[in-house]
Amino acid sequence: AQSVTQPDIHITVSEGASLELRCNYSYGATPYLFWYVQSPGQGLQLLLKYFSGDTLVQGIKGFEAEFKRSQSSFNLRKPSVHWSDAAEYFCAVGAESSASKIIFGSGTRLSIRP
């Protein structure tokens, strides 16, 4: 069965600094990988996804993520954060055999220091 781990519960970075949020997954075959963002009291918005092909994936709002099979990781990055990026970020993993069902990590809360 697939699983996903987000090791950082809460991260604080300064506005304008770079950001990397960690995500590790467990799955035997090639996974489907997603990053979602959630503002307080709102639903989840898809930032980016990886199904196959180029391992560096570009998303919305200037985010990117890199799939590293050897490390079972799919870390989210942004070169320069803005105060509006403060939110909760969820990594998720799906499987081709049960593509309708995806497993979410517990989330990383991002705070931005002025």
Next chain:
Amino acid sequence: DGGITQSPKYLFRKEGQNVTLSCEQNLNHDAMYWYRQDPGQGLRLIYYSQIVNDFQKGDIAEGYSVSREKKESFPLTVTSAQKNPTAFYLCASSKPGQSYSDTQYFGPGTRLTVL
């Protein structure tokens, strides 16, 4: 505009009452899902439905019920058997079976509070 709507945004329930949360989508998606989110936790799957008139239990289905009579609608009933129903409930939909289409799209959520 296509999207997913959930209503109400806030819902208060007395203990012992059943309540129904609405979820509607006009994305022409076949699959729909209900998740529960508690503070500091990820999303946990309650029920999902891949086609009309069919649905499956997720990881935490006890105390909940659903129906899928129309493609566009997937209401969730929180019954009195659910011991701790206070949470944020999220509905999602997807169109499985097509490349790059298994992505789930989410509604804005309903916050249920038991008084």
